[in-house]
Amino acid sequence: MPASHRPDRQNAPAWWQTEVIYQIYPRSFQDSNGDGIGDLAGIESRLDEIVALGVGAIWISPFFPSPMADFGYDVSDYCGVDPMFGTLADFDSLLAAAHARGLKVILDFVPCHSSDQHPWFVESRASRSSSKRDWYIWRDARPDGSPPTNWIGEFGGSAWTWDDTTGQYYLSVFLSEQPALNWANPDLRTAMLDAMRFWLDRGVDGFRVDAIIFAAPDVDGGDHPPNPDWTPAMGPARSQLQTRLAHQPGVFDVVRDMRRVTDSYPDRVLIGETSGTLNDVMPYYGADMDLFHLPFYFAMLSTPWQADALSALVARYEAALPDGAWPTLVLGNHDISRIASRAGVAQARVALTLLLTLRGTPVLYQGDEMGMDNATIPHNRVQDPWERRVPGLGLGRDPARTPMPWTDIDHGGFSTTEPWLPLHLPPEGSFARQATDPGSMLNYARRLIALRRAHSALSQGTYRQIHVGPDVMVFERRAGTNRLVVCLNMSATAQGVSASGVPVLSSCGNRVEAFVRKLVLAPNEAVILDVSPGG
Structure with a gap:
């Protein structure tokens, strides 16, 4: 039976199957101490707004101690909080305040690399x-020094990256300040799993695991072949097929x-x-559903x-989902152009409707x-290391990371001082x-999330x-018997x-019809019809 027609066989779905997850980029959410950078206390101060939105969980991007070469994705201590964030x-x-409001809390976990200032790497390169030499991935140069x-x-x-101290290269898949961890070393593996336990013991509700596809590179497998479909807009790394670096069996x-x-x-x-x-993503469920509960699939982004x-x-x-797998399609995050810019501002409501009505767990950025x-970021305000290294290709992530504009007062209620990135107001x-x-x-x-919560067809249905x-x-x-039909007009006509059916929600306002027999969608309109018996 095709996956799209399979009934959900689980009698009692888990919370992560029915709730909307809300991603928080902490640098840009709310500043509580006037330094222009968001922090944990700032997030806590805005929990009521998050609850009012109707989501059931928050995922917080990294706030661990870090030199901030890649804004927290270069971790120097997996079991702490950077003073910048509290x-x-x-x-x-x-965590306690979120749980008291019924919100789950998910943390980022960055397993494939640390900061070059992490004590482990300082010792490894000594x-x-x-x-701890083998906690990271070191190799000799080729005979010509390359x-x-x-x-x-x-x-x-x-x-x-070449290291003069010991005369070897270390693998650094992202920045040179982010040396790759060697999960083949059992002591490193134990240390990283213990870091997960540290946060689970504190009561966190799970992890979003960063860049996991690079966790087990075949470093002795040779060079990468060229990518015949590459274009410059894809970025330099995609000019190769990562046949030895990504998605390796380990x-x-x-x-x-x-998962254990x-x-x-x-x-x-x-x-x-x-x-x-x-084909890359489906195996991350595991043959026995023993790997990720939710492996992200990013194809909608492109x-x-x-x-x-x-x-x-x-x-x-x-059709590709294994039996028992729970879907999660991604429409936006801190690493990609805003959906309102990719689809067009006029399509923002349609895009939100699509995200929140597809089967599976939606993650709302x-x-x-x-x-x-x-946002348009002036050249002298660019922060993203990716944009600095490959300028002009439109790969910079700053435009999607600007601070939340809470109010119309100075600095948008985000901070009492100039924020780390320029403030940008949405069109509305x-x-x-x-x-x-x-x-x-x-x-x-808010109405769309409430509708999703009220109808099992949207939260659990086929x-x-x-x-x-x-x-x-x-x-x-x-x-x-709960049946809804989602109608999306992705055009300007x-x-x-x-x-x-009975219209229960329209992105263009309240529809007055009690029942429609043929629906005419306005330009850029999303309409949800209740077609349940007696609906």
């Missing part, structure tokens, strides 16, 4: 005989160990940043914003509920302005494609749809 006491307070392989790093340049052993740790604590979730093709292309993508994804679009204005406007994007997001066309995407969600 203290462990601040985290405990945030000498070739260091007790790196061991031709691998290109994710931010451009060689994926290998990765699954690493994830399986992480996670499962030893009740009611926790493990989410994977599993970038790649459909699919043309056209109804037929998106419908085909969802159909392929649903902060600001997308307000229709945030990309600040959070405060949208909160008082019944027709705003923010209030549409998915069935009804109409495929270049401009209109129509699909049914069904759980028992009115479109007729052969669908009937």
